[in-house]
Amino acid sequence: MAFFPEFRYLTRMTGLSPTLRMILLTALLLAFGGFGGLMAQIAHVPMPFMLGSLASAAIATALFQHGGLSGYRFPMKFRTGFIGLIGVMIGTQVQPHLFDEAAGLALSIGALALFVVLAHGGNFVIFRKIGGYNPPTAFFAGAPGGLMESLVMGEKAGADLHLLTAQQFLRIILVISVMPTALSLWLGHPVGSAAGASLGPQGPVPLFALLMIVLAAAGGLGLAKLVHLPAGQITGPLLLSAALTLSGLVDLHLPFWLIAVAQVVVGVSLGVRFAGMSARMLGRSIWLSALSVGWMLLLGAGFAVALMQVTGLDFLVLMISYSPGGVTEMSIIxxxxxxxxxxxxxxxxxxxxxxxxxxxLAERLLPVRKA
Known part of the structure; x- marks a missing residue:
């Protein structure tokens, strides 16, 4: 941070309205996160703009959470808009040949039920027996998905909300940090952006095309809210974009710079989640989360290897599909x-x-409630 004395000065914003302060701090964090993404890209880090911005925001939060960033919360509605753009990008990847894999797809999706039970059971043992968490905290911290649902249910069941929040966000952060590098080591060569792959067209995109992309994202978000789609922030725009792509009426292609900006927004929104954590709590939570994530990734790798043999689906696709990060983050990977x-x-x-x-189901049937 010594290279950015302006950051220290600007985060001391006083005399501003709460809304203006939030806007300025968000813009500052995004700029710092974008710089971190560029540095990560130069260093050939996998998924540079998301991981670089995440690290930059986490560092800024650690240094200024008791100063200029005190009380700051990332505007989640702003994040939702960019998640919608990612959903549009994924929807453009839906092609007719995807349905040729329907038989193998049904088997791999069905096997997820067993994966969830085994992953959750192993995590409960880790957080309860090794971490010493009380039963509700251990149970809901071990959930391999459903971040917001686990927080709401956990709080009602008597879980320690600070520990629960830390473990759930660290699950996502560690998975998206480990997965690209682990896959490169597993396969013996760089993959994705680390190998020079591009997420979108590098050249200029017509203004009309950008307008259609924004409309598809907005329409998808509205659709998701109307019919209460699960993970609607990404699935609504994904489904609408997929329908438009399959119809042949619209050809949507997000430019590289827009995808990079979306990754920076997601990365920064994750990085600021380190606010309020003491060094002791963070260290303990990271250690337990590393055990939990290690267990789930090994389990996921086992499922991927087995399913690859019987479904014919690609190992890389199965491994990412069985890695318990967030929907948005794993889709970006x-x-x-x-x-x-x-x-x-x-x-x-x-x-x-x-x-x-x-x-x-378990909340009603098992003794996870606080005595």
């Missing part, structure tokens, strides 16, 4: 690695549905 993002997104939406259903 699939885009970055050119690993059938539409199929990956479908798996993650189903994983969340299975996880939320399991949490609701």
């Amino acid at each position: 699939a885009l970055s690695l050119a690993a059938n993002p539409a199929l990956v997104s479908l798996h993650h939406v189903v994983r969340i549905l299975f996880t939320v259903s399991l949490m609701g």
Whole structure:
């Protein structure tokens, strides 16, 4: 941060209205996150704009959470708009040949139910026996998906909300940080953006095309809200974009710079989640989350290897589909690695549905409530 004395000065904003302060701080964090993304790209880091911006925002939050960033919350409605753009991008990847894999797809999606039960059970043991968390905190912290649902249900059940929030966000952050590098090591060569792959056209995009992209995202978000789609921020625009693509009426292609900006927004919104965590709490939570994520990734790799043999689906696609990050973040990874993002997104939406259903059932049947 010594290279950015302006950041220290600007985060001391006083005498401003809360709304203006939030806008200025958000713009500042996004600019800093964008710089971090560019540095990560130069260093050939996988998914540079999301991981670089996440790291930059986390550093800024750690340094200024008791100063200029005190009380700051990232505007989630702003984030939702960019998640909608990512959904549009994924929808453009839906092609007729996707339906040729219907038989294998049904088997891999069905196996997610067993994965969720095993992953959740192993996580409960980790957080309860090793972490020493009380039963409701261990149970809901171990949920392999459904971040917001786990927080709401966990709070009602008597979980420690600070620990629960830390573990759930660290699950997503660690998965998206580990996955691209782990896959490169597994396959023996760089993949995706680290190998020079591009997420979108590099040249200029006509203004009309940009307008259609924005309208597709807005229409998809409205559709998701109307029919209460699960993970609607991404699935609504995805479905609308897919329908437009399959119809042949519209040819939507997001430019590279717009996808990079969307990654920066998602990365910064994750990085600021480190606010309010003490060094001791963060260290303990990271250690437990590393055990939990390690367990789930090993389990997911086992499912991917087995399913690859019987379904004919690609290992890379299956591995990303069985990695328990967030729907948005894992979809971005699939885009970055050119690993059938539409199929990956479908798996993650189903994983969340299975996880939320399991949490609701177990909350009623198992002794996870605080005495």
